Amino acid sequence: MTAIIDAHNLHRWYGHGDNAYHAVRGVDLTVDEGEVFALLGTNGAGKTSTLDLLEGLATPDDGTVAVFGLDPVNDRRAVRPDVGIMLQSGGLPAELTVVETLEMWRGTCSHPTTVDDVLEKVRLADRADVRVGSLSGGEQRRVDLACALLGRPRLLFLDEPTTGLDPESRRATWTLLADLKSEGVTMVLTTHYLDEAEALADRIAIMHAGAVSREGTLRDIVDAHPSSITFDAPPVALPEFSGMQTEAGRVEIRTFSLQRDLHKLLTWADVADVHLTGLAARAASLESVFLDIAGETTLATTGADR
Numbered sequence: 001m002t003a004i005i006d007a008h009n010l011h012r013w014y015g016h017g018d019n020a021y022h023a024v025r026g027v028d029l030t031v032d033e034g035e036v037f038a039l040l041g042t043n044g045a046g047k048t049s050t051l052d053l054l055e056g057l058a059t060p061d062d063g064t065v066a067v068f069g070l071d072p073v074n075d076r077r078a079v080r081p082d083v084g085i086m087l088q089s090g091g092l093p094a095e096l097t098v099v100e101t102l103e104m105w106r107g108t109c110s111h112p113t114t115v116d117d118v119l120e121k122v123r124l125a126d127r128a129d130v131r132v133g134s135l136s137g138g139e140q141r142r143v144d145l146a147c148a149l150l151g152r153p154r155l156l157f158l159d160e161p162t163t164g165l166d167p168e169s170r171r172a173t174w175t176l177l178a179d180l181k182s183e184g185v186t187m188v189l190t191t192h193y194l195d196e197a198e199a200l201a202d203r204i205a206i207m208h209a210g211a212v213s214r215e216g217t218l219r220d221i222v223d224a225h226p227s228s229i230t231f232d233a234p235p236v237a238l239p240e241f242s243g244m245q246t247e248a249g250r251v252e253i254r255t256f257s258l259q260r261d262l263h264k265l266l267t268w269a270d271v272a273d274v275h276l277t278g279l280a281a282r283a284a285s286l287e288s289v290f291l292d293i294a295g296e297t298t299l300a301t302t303g304a305d306r
């Protein structure tokens with residue numbers, strides 16, 4: 001595999017002095033050719049700040065980024081023609097129609113496809129003559145995507161591509177992105193929809209407080225996380241389980257052997273004639289990993305440690 005993106009020890013600060021904010025704290029990322037890489041994280045985790053560095057829209061305060069083996073800031077003229085960027089908010093002029101917007105954008109691309117082609121892809125052909133400002137939020141998002149596709153990019157950055165889209169349009173966008181992947185387009189996307197990352201991504205990184213907290217395939221990430229069995233604390237002594245704790249009258253057993261421990265618990269309850277009220281068994285999932293990370297204490301990220 002060839003690394004299309006290779007980033008090491010990225011740091012990004014906003015502001016200066018005591019009020020400086022350390023938004024990206026030593027991020028390492030590689031994205032291979034043809035991969036879909038999803039960047040997840042809570043609000044403010046540093047996803048967009050990291051994406052800006054990979055896109056060459058900002059220079060890292062420390063660390064290095066290579067895109068196609070080049071510096072996306074200093075070698076911008078060589079890198080940019082092969083890159084499509086869909087920002088979180090497109091900021092397109094409201095007065096232009098969809099087709100005028102795309103024609104204008106097309107003029108900035110080195111080897112563009114046709115406006116009709118991208119209109120078809122994002123399913124906006126019937127809205128071509130409507131002003132961008134009159135479109136629904138979801139339709140505007142699809143114009144942003146159309147602009148990112150016009151240059152026939154080899155590498156596509158998508159910052160929350162389906163936010164504001166209805167479920168049917170989200171699915172249509174997933175199909176479009178899957179088609180682009182099968183054409184060999186490499187993609188880096190941020191999303192708050194875990195099912196989107198599950199459906200599209202070959203690899204996932206979960207950011208928290210400016211750093212990558214977990215990284216790997218969905219399977220790697222989920223397999224490294226315990227499953228959980230919970231129930232109301234019964235008025236009798238329980239058998240021994242590693243990873244068992246009781247809080248506010250609820251018992252939780254965190255386990256990497258869900259089936260074995262559940263069997264042990266149910267067999268004990270049967271023999272001891274104990275009714276386990278509120279019993280729930282949850283296999284580890286991307287959501288449980290995400291929620292655990294989101295609950296972790298946030299490190300101080302102000303200028304004091306600069």
Ligand SMILES: Nc1ncnc2c1ncn2[C@@H]1O[C@H](COP(=O)(O)OP(=O)(O)OP(=O)(O)O)[C@@H](O)[C@H]1O
Binds near residue numbers: 014043045047050
């Ligand atoms: N220009 C700026 N000046 C100061 N702080 C900023 C600036 N831009 C971003 N930040 C801060 O940096 C942190 C990371 O922001 P960023 O937009 O990268 O997060 P994110 O993970 O993309 O969040 P979201 O999911 O909400 O889009 C946030 O706490 C944000 O307030």
